[in-house]
Amino acid sequence: MRWSWKIGRIAGIDLRVHATFLILLAWAGLASYQASGTEVGAARGVLFILALFVSVVLHELGHALTARRYGIPTQDITLLPIGGVARLAYMPKDPRQELRIALAGPAVTLAIVVVLFGVLRLLGLPVTRAQDILTSRGSFFSQLLWANVSLLLFNLLPAFPMDGGRALRARLTMRMDYVRATQVAAGVGKAFALLFGIIGLFYNPFLVFIALFVWLGAAGEAAEVQRRASLEGVPVERLMIRDVRTLTPRDTLGVALNHVLAGFQQDFPVVERDRVVGVLTRATLLEALAKRGRDAPVADVMETTFRTAEPAEPVERVLARLQECRCHTLPVVSDHRLDGVLTLDNVGEFMMIETALRSAAGRSTG
Numbered sequence: 107m108r109w110s111w112k113i114g115r116i117a118g119i120d121l122r123v124h125a126t127f128l129i130l131l132a133w134a135g136l137a138s139y140q141a142s143g144t145e146v147g148a149a150r151g152v153l154f155i156l157a158l159f160v161s162v163v164l165h166e167l168g169h170a171l172t173a174r175r176y177g178i179p180t181q182d183i184t185l186l187p188i189g190g191v192a193r194l195a196y197m198p199k200d201p202r203q204e205l206r207i208a209l210a211g212p213a214v215t216l217a218i219v220v221v222l223f224g225v226l227r228l229l230g231l232p233v234t235r236a237q238d239i240l241t242s243r244g245s246f247f248s249q250l251l252w253a254n255v256s257l258l259l260f261n262l263l264p265a266f267p268m269d270g271g272r273a274l275r276a277r278l279t280m281r282m283d284y285v286r287a288t289q290v291a292a293g294v295g296k297a298f299a300l301l302f303g304i305i306g307l308f309y310n311p312f313l314v315f316i317a318l319f320v321w322l323g324a325a326g327e328a329a330e331v332q333r334r335a336s337l338e339g340v341p342v343e344r345l346m347i348r349d350v351r352t353l354t355p356r357d358t359l360g361v362a363l364n365h366v367l368a369g370f371q372q373d374f375p376v377v378e379r380d381r382v383v384g385v386l387t388r389a390t391l392l393e394a395l396a397k398r399g400r401d402a403p404v405a406d407v408m409e410t411t412f413r414t415a416e417p418a419e420p421v422e423r424v425l426a427r428l429q430e431c432r433c434h435t436l437p438v439v440s441d442h443r444l445d446g447v448l449t450l451d452n453v454g455e456f457m458m459i460e461t462a463l464r465s466a467a468g469r470s471t472g
């Protein structure tokens with residue numbers, strides 16, 4: 107995500123924070139300072155937001171670690187002022203898995219609520235009324251408890267991109283096909299957005315902001331699923347480029363450079379005796395050229411650990427692999443022999459064409 111920075115790593119997943127989140131922290135400090143008139147009050151406000159976001163990170167970890175159980179990696183978790191986003195490499199096709207991943211986050215939040223309630227009881231502190239979080243009365247833990255309760259309820263709304271929306275889609279997928287289920291769930295999400303928007307206009311401008319967020323989330327999810335549906339069941343061999351320039355380990359970087367300048371490819375499989383032994387990416391090539399000159403052999407700089415795809419594999423799965431390793435090209439290999447390459451541009455172009463054909467077909471049939 108743009109405008110976000112990595113602040114750490116937790117359970118092997120990058121934790122990022124969005125620039126707008128820092129604005130929220132500053133606002134919390136200022137608002138608490140104005141309300142209390144003391145630096146301690148301001149610090150408490152900032153601390154409260156930080157504690158709330160620890161809750162959000164735990165919630166997102168609930169999603170991420172459940173997804174991991176089904177073999178789905180998470181690219182990163184980003185903190186935004188409206189909450190967190192765990193970016194899964196892909197969504198599972200099995201609706202029962204999607205349902206469990208969607209509900210794991212709210213389950214964690216529920217556990218936090220229970221723990222906070224227990225802490226308050228143990229300390230003998232009163233659990234203040236829900237309204238008191240707005241007037242910042244009540245103890246720190248009590249406020250945190252209510253903030254987590256609202257987080258829980260908000261996330262369970264059956265509207266994209268909230269967890270409730272995903273759970274709804276998963277339930278619908280058990281009865282109809284995935285694209286249709288997404289459209290229905292997105293429709294429900296938009297209806298909620300409209301309702302929030304109208305109520306917000308009269309009562310609370312923040313609700314209008316949330317409505318906008320829900321509306322965009324619903325529309326975005328539906329479009330993305332539509333786009334991905336075009337890849338469904340398509341094997342790698344239908345998309346891959348067969349006419350590929352290759353290098354040998356003894357070729358010089360100068361030879362590779364000439365291939366790039368002639369506009370053949372960006373990344374090159376390195377082949378020796380019919381076996382793929384390495385990959386030379388454009389980035390590696392340029393870096394090596396600067397350090398070692400044109401005469402260095404490809405064998406010295408190529409990457410020897412690289413990921414591959416098989417011709418019969420579904421493109422969807424390989425796309426997730428491409429995104430995960432942040433590479434641009436994957437050699438398509440059967441039995442160590444090179445059959446072709448699959449690039450991100452390839453896949454993108456295919457999806458664009460398929461989506462265009464689909465909408466054309468949709469129009470002609472009304």
Ligand SMILES: [Zn+2]
Nearest residue numbers: 211212261269
């Ligand atoms: Zn969630």
